[in-house]
Every structure is written in structure tokens, then in C-alpha cells.
Amino acid sequence: MTFDEIMSLVKDEMKLVEDALYSNIDTNVTVLNEVIRYLISSGGKRIRPLLTVLSAKAVSSKSTKYIELASIIEYLHNATLLHDDIIDGATHRRNIPSANHKYGNDIAVLTGDYLYSRSYILLTDIEDTKIQKILSKVALTMSEGEVIQLISTAKLDITLDDYLKIIRSKTAVLFSAACEVGAMIGDVADSETKCFAEFGEKLGIAFQMSDDLLDYIGNETETGKNRGTDLKEGKITIPLLLLLELVDNETKDKISKIVLNENIAINDFDYIRDLITTFSIDKMVSQMIIDNMNDAINALSKIKDSDYKKALISLANLLINRKN
Amino acid sequence: MTFDEIMSLVKDEMKLVEDALYSNIDTNVTVLNEVIRYLISSGGKRIRPLLTVLSAKAVSSKSTKYIELASIIEYLHNATLLHDDIIDGATHRRNIPSANHKYGNDIAVLTGDYLYSRSYILLTDIEDTKIQKILSKVALTMSEGEVIQLISTAKLDITLDDYLKIIRSKTAVLFSAACEVGAMIGDVADSETKCFAEFGEKLGIAFQMSDDLLDYIGNETETGKNRGTDLKEGKITIPLLLLLELVDNETKDKISKIVLNENIAINDFDYIRDLITTFSIDKMVSQMIIDNMNDAINALSKIKDSDYKKALISLANLLINRKN
Numbered sequence: 001m002t003f004d005e006i007m008s009l010v011k012d013e014m015k016l017v018e019d020a021l022y023s024n025i026d027t028n029v030t031v032l033n034e035v036i037r038y039l040i041s042s043g044g045k046r047i048r049p050l051l052t053v054l055s056a057k058a059v060s061s062k063s064t065k066y067i068e069l070a071s072i073i074e075y076l077h078n079a080t081l082l083h084d085d086i087i088d089g090a091t092h093r094r095n096i097p098s099a100n101h102k103y104g105n106d107i108a109v110l111t112g113d114y115l116y117s118r119s120y121i122l123l124t125d126i127e128d129t130k131i132q133k134i135l136s137k138v139a140l141t142m143s144e145g146e147v148i149q150l151i152s153t154a155k156l157d158i159t160l161d162d163y164l165k166i167i168r169s170k171t172a173v174l175f176s177a178a179c180e181v182g183a184m185i186g187d188v189a190d191s192e193t194k195c196f197a198e199f200g201e202k203l204g205i206a207f208q209m210s211d212d213l214l215d216y217i218g219n220e221t222e223t224g225k226n227r228g229t230d231l232k233e234g235k236i237t238i239p240l241l242l243l244l245e246l247v248d249n250e251t252k253d254k255i256s257k258i259v260l261n262e263n264i265a266i267n268d269f270d271y272i273r274d275l276i277t278t279f280s281i282d283k284m285v286s287q288m289i290i291d292n293m294n295d296a297i298n299a300l301s302k303i304k305d306s307d308y309k310k311a312l313i314s315l316a317n318l319l320i321n322r323k324n
Numbered sequence: 325m326t327f328d329e330i331m332s333l334v335k336d337e338m339k340l341v342e343d344a345l346y347s348n349i350d351t352n353v354t355v356l357n358e359v360i361r362y363l364i365s366s367g368g369k370r371i372r373p374l375l376t377v378l379s380a381k382a383v384s385s386k387s388t389k390y391i392e393l394a395s396i397i398e399y400l401h402n403a404t405l406l407h408d409d410i411i412d413g414a415t416h417r418r419n420i421p422s423a424n425h426k427y428g429n430d431i432a433v434l435t436g437d438y439l440y441s442r443s444y445i446l447l448t449d450i451e452d453t454k455i456q457k458i459l460s461k462v463a464l465t466m467s468e469g470e471v472i473q474l475i476s477t478a479k480l481d482i483t484l485d486d487y488l489k490i491i492r493s494k495t496a497v498l499f500s501a502a503c504e505v506g507a508m509i510g511d512v513a514d515s516e517t518k519c520f521a522e523f524g525e526k527l528g529i530a531f532q533m534s535d536d537l538l539d540y541i542g543n544e545t546e547t548g549k550n551r552g553t554d555l556k557e558g559k560i561t562i563p564l565l566l567l568l569e570l571v572d573n574e575t576k577d578k579i580s581k582i583v584l585n586e587n588i589a590i591n592d593f594d595y596i597r598d599l600i601t602t603f604s605i606d607k608m609v610s611q612m613i614i615d616n617m618n619d620a621i622n623a624l625s626k627i628k629d630s631d632y633k634k635a636l637i638s639l640a641n642l643l644i645n646r647k648n
Contacts, residue, residue, distance in 0.1 A: 029468050031475055083437060087430040106411040109433060110471045113407060113440070117463035120444050124456045132448045132456075139441035144353050147434045151355055 001314035006050070009311050013053045013067065014046065020071035024122060027114065035103050035111045039078045043094050048178040049074045050315065055182030055196050058308035065126055066185045072119045072126075072135065073178050079115035080142050080170075082108050087150060088233055131181045138177045145169020154234035154259050156244060156252075163241055164205070167212075172204030179203075179312075195299050202296035203316045206289045210320045212237035213285045216273050228269040234259060238288070240272065242281050251275070289320050325638035330374070333635050337377045337391065338370065344395035348446060351438065359427050359435045363402045367418050372502040373398045374639065379506030379520050382632035389450055390509045396443045396450075396459065397502050403439035404466050404494075406432050411474060412557055455505045462501045469493025478558035478583050480568060480576075487565055488529070491536075496528030503527075503636075519623050526620035527640045530613045534644045536561035537609045540597050552593040558583060562612070564596065566605050575599070613644050
């Protein structure tokens with residue numbers, strides 16, 4: 001299935017999610033309203049809510065609470081983006097000025113706080129303790145993941161385990177929860193919801209690895225993103241991590257100097273990117289992505305076949321083969 | 325009762341709250357652990373948890389969940405302090421370097437996020453939907469209050485209503501909830517819990533007004549705080565607000581210039597402080613504080629007498645007559 005085919009399968013449901021995202025803002029404070037609308041309307045692809053909706057439909061959920069759940073998950077995602085962009089000093093997101101850049105860090109901190117508490121209020125309305133626990137745990141883990149990433153900045157001795165812990169915490173737990181709570185609201189057995197959680201977790205890992213790889217070897221015209229952002233921000237991601245294990249000490253010193261330098265020149269980036277292809281790191285990372293994707297798809301093997309399950313698998317394939 | 329007498333009345337309970345504050349941190353991320361311990365051990369007076377404990381005891385609560393609730397409320401309070409200090413660019417709190425100053429804004433943003441989500445996890449464990457709704461609404465209102473305060477910075481046309489909205493949102497709602505949920509966990513009628521909510525609300529208003537007055541006329545040696553912080557940060561609080569209504573246009577212009585100036589000299593502050601006493605603004609504000617205090621005490625009139633109720637009233641009196 002193409003992305004459009006997947007979307008048309010749950011067109012009505014995603015329209016309701018979209019409406020909920022706007023109608024749930026519910027504040028009289030004009031600037032909060034404005035910033036949240038700016039975030040919501042800035043063209044995110046709604047991948048996480050889509051996962052929730054597809055998971056709920058895949059288990060033939062009778063409850064329609066997955067619509068609210070999907071909007072909560074998108075709010076949580078936006079709240080973390082908002083605070084992450086402050087920390088990264090980001091000036092752009094999705095090709096437009098980032099909210100922190102446009103409205104200032106102070107407003108961005110408080111809007112993030114507002115979005116978190118709005119999410120918890122909506123979550124309380126769902127009245128499902130298990131789901132509440134999962135999602136508040138997710139928010140906690142994401143903040144931990146961001147802290148670990150922050151203190152690992154420019155640390156060249158970061159291990160693969162450290163890296164996996166960071167991407168699990170900052171990306172995979174939300175992907176996993178998005179799928180798990182979608183299935184959970186459909187009131188199926190724990191053994192089934194666990195399959196969805198596993199699918200989301202592995203997909204999240206593959207998605208983040210693919211994002212991290214694109215930051216080195218992506219085509220800027222196709223991704224619409226500047227390459228080299230991670231290197232500039234001192235984030236040691238999987239391509240650089242694997243490279244450091246393979247190069248000789250002299251090259252390692254050279255890379256180290258580049259990473260520790262505040263201003264990374266374009267030829268510094270090119271130097272590292274060339275090494276990544278020379279040492280076939282791109283192929284190694286692609287294999288790791290494929291392995292995680294296979295695990296993700298296998299996790300759904302016990303789930304009954306349906307167009308929605310097909311759509312989940314197609315979506316997963318699209319996400320890791322994406323160019324943007 | 326003196327503060328020590330109040331504390332000795334609930335010594336065992338406050339010891340349990342203190343233990344909960346440390347044992348509930350529960351993260352393997354060393355720096356998060358460190359920052360939260362730094363916050364918790366930095367000598368806050370635990371006024372909000374004390375209100376929760378006293379309210380629960382005043383209704384003879386059989387459930388001991390008020391201990392957890394009190395710790396959650398102190399976490400929420402600390403999370404807002406953390407983010408507020410970032411926004412105010414604060415360098416000190418409680419006479420020691422503020423967490424944002426010591427650990428950096430990035431860590432402070434994320435630690436605040438961690439504390440919020442930790443609070444919600446603990447709140448979910450309480451398994452009381454009503455209490456969950458009250459406290460997540462409180463967090464939401466506090467973020468709204470901070471935004472309103474932020475956009476009102478250096479706006480001399482702020483009205484008394486605006487000011488009351490700000491202090492209700494940023495201070496009174498948490499005081500109110502601290503009392504309300506304490507009574508609520510004691511499983512008494514709504515009519516009673518509402519009395520506690522009202523008591524906390526009015527006390528919160530009186531407390532914040534008293535804080536704002538001290539920032540102009542407090543004795544620095546006794547308060548341990550620098551005066552003039554609000555003026556420096558462009559926060560138009562009740563003393564300045566009332567003053568602006570009473571002075572002639574020429575003086576108003578002079579005040580306006582001082583407020584809009586980035587660097588406020590000590591004689592600028594002295595000039596405004598002297599006007600505040602000349603126009604008896606301090607007496608006017610004191611009367612407003614007393615009025616709110618009387619409302620607070622009246623709100624408890626239908627609650628059965630006990631040492632705990634006495635302690636609540638004594639605490640309220642101590643808080644508004646405090647010198648620090």
C-alpha cells in the first residue's frame with residue numbers, strides 16, 4: 001500500500017483525530033492557542049496517531065476512544081518536540097521556523113508544559129488506569145532519554161548499548177505505546193496487545209536509525225532537511241558510532257577534533273560522510289534497520305490478517321524506506 | 325500555634341512525606357537524580373504538603389494516601405519552580421544557586437518534565453479519578469498563569485483583574501488543590517471538601533499578595549531575599565498596580581520609564597518603594613491580605629474543630645505575617 005492508500009483506509013478516523021487535535025486545545029490564553037495551532041498545523045505526518053488508529057482497527061475495537069488516545073499521543077509528541085528544540089537550539093522544524101525560534105524559549109517551555117498537562121487531563125477522561133500508566137511512563141522515559149542524550153553530547157566513548165538506550169527512550173517507547181494502547185482500547189488479550197507493543201518498539205528503533213542514517217547520507221532535496229545536524233549538535237548516532245569502531249587511531253583523532261569543534265565546516269562533514277560510505281557503514285546500518293523491521297513484522301504474525309494489519313506493515317516499510 | 329508546634333503535631337506524617345519525596349525519584353539517570361535531590365534538599369518549607377496533611381487529618385482521614393498526595397503536590401510545585409526560574413533567568417533560589425543556574429537550562433527543562441510525569445505516574449497509582457482531574461487541571465492552570473504573567477511583563481496597563489487571574493493561576497490553585505485533595509482522600513462530603521478548596525484558594529491569594537508586598541517593603545536581612553526582583557523582571561504586582569492608579573501623570577511617566585528600563589538602579593527602586601509607603605499602598609495591600617485571610621478562615625467555619633483545623637488557621641496566619 002502507498003501512504004495515500006493507508007490514509008484513505010482510515011480517512012474518517014484520521015479526520016476525527018485532526019478535529020480532536022484542534023478542539024481539545026481549550027484555553028483562553030491567546031498565545032497558547034496560537035503556538036499550539038502553529039505546531040499542529042505545521043505539517044507533521046501524524047505517524048504516531050496513525051499507528052494508534054490502525055492498531056485499534058486491526059483488533060476491531062468497538063470503543064472509539066482510540067480517537068482521543070491518538071490525539072493525546074500527538075500532543076505528547078509535540079510537547080517533547082517543543083522542549084527538544086529548545087535544547088537543540090533549533091531554528092527550523094518541518095521547513096518552517098521552529099516554535100521556540102518564532103515565539104521564544106520561554107513561551108515554548110510553558111506551551112510544552114501546557115500540552116503535557118492537557119494530555120493528562122484527556123487521559124484521565126479515558127478512565128483506563130492501565131493506559132494511563134503506560135502513557136505517563138512513556139513521558140517519563142522520554143525525558144530520561146533526552147537527558148541521557150544531552151549528557152552524552154560529543155562523548156566519543158558512547159557505546160552501542162548507550163545509543164540503543166537513547167533511541168529506545170526518546171523514540172521507540174512512544175511508537176510502542178501508540179500501537180499498544182490502540183490495541184488495548186480494543187479490549188483484546190494481553191498477549192495480543194504485547195504483540196502491538198513489540199511491533200511499535202522495533203519499528204521505532206528502525207525509524208530512528210533510518211533518521212540518523214539519512215542525516216549523513218540523505219538527499220537534501222528529497223528529505224527537505226539539512227544533513228549533518230546531528231554532527232553539528234554533537235549527537236553521536238549509529239553511523240558515527242560504528243565508524244569510530246572501524247577506523248585507525250589517527251582517523252579517530254581527526255574525527256574527534258571535528259566533533260569537539262563548535263563550528264563544523266562543510267568539508268569536515270563531507271570527510272566523515274565519505275568515510276561512512278567507504279567503510280560501508282551505510283550498508284551495515286541498513287542491515288540493522290532491516291533486522292529490526294523483520295522483528296517488527298514478525299511481532300504481528302499472530303494477529304489476524306486484515307487490511308489494517310497490512311496497512312501497519314506497509315506503513316512500517318514506507319517509514320524506513322522514506323526519503324523524508 | 326508556632327510553626328514548630330504545627331510541625332510537631334504532624335511530625336510523623338511529614339517525616340513520611342519527606343521520605344516519599346526521596347524514595348519516589350526512582351531514576352537510573354544520575355544527573356536527574358542529582359538535580360531532583362538538589363531541589364528537594366534545598367530547604368523549601370513544605371507548605372503545600374503540610375496543607376495536604378493537615379487537611380486530611382482535619383477530616384480524620386482513614387486512608388494514608390495523603391502522604392503520597394502531599395509528595396506529588398511538592399513535586400508539581402518544584403517542577404513549576406524549575407521552569408519559572410528558567411523563564412525569569414533566576415540565578416538563586418532559597419539563598420543557593422538555582423537549579424537552572426547550577427545545571428543549565430537544558431537539564432532544568434528536562435528535569436521539570438521528568439517531575440511532571442513522575443507526578444502523574446504517582447497520581448495514577450492513587451486511583452482516584454476526581455483527584456487526578458483536579459491535579460492535572462492545576463498543572464494546566466499553572467502553565468496558563470505563567471504564560472499570562474509572561475505576556476504581561478512590563479505592561480503598565482495591566483488591571484487588578486489581570487493580576488488576580490495571574491496569582492490565582494500561578495499560586496492559589498495549587499494551595500487550593502493541596503487542601504481540597506487532602507480532605508477528599510479522607511472521603512468526606514463534597515460540601516466539606518469545597519470548604520477546604522476555598523480556604524486554600526483565599527490563603528493562596530493572601531500568600532502571593534504578601535510575597536509581592538515583601539518584594540517592595542520586606543526587610544532583606546529577615547526575608548533573606550533581595551527586594552525589587554519583581555520590578556527588575558518587569559512583573560507588575562499589586563503594590564505597583566495600586567500605585568499607578570493613584571499617582572499623577574508625570575509620576576506615572578517616571579515610573580513607566582523605570583519599568584521599561586532593562587537596568588533598574590537602586591535609587592529607582594527606592595523612589596518607587598518610597599512612593600508606595602507615601603501613598604499608603606502597603607496599608608491598602610495589607611488590608612486586602614487580611615480580607616482574603618478572613619475569607620479563608622471563614623471557609624473553615626463549618627469544619628469540626630480540632631487541633632488540625634487550628635493548625636491550618638495558625639499556619640495561614642504565620643504565612644501572611646511571615647518575614648521570609
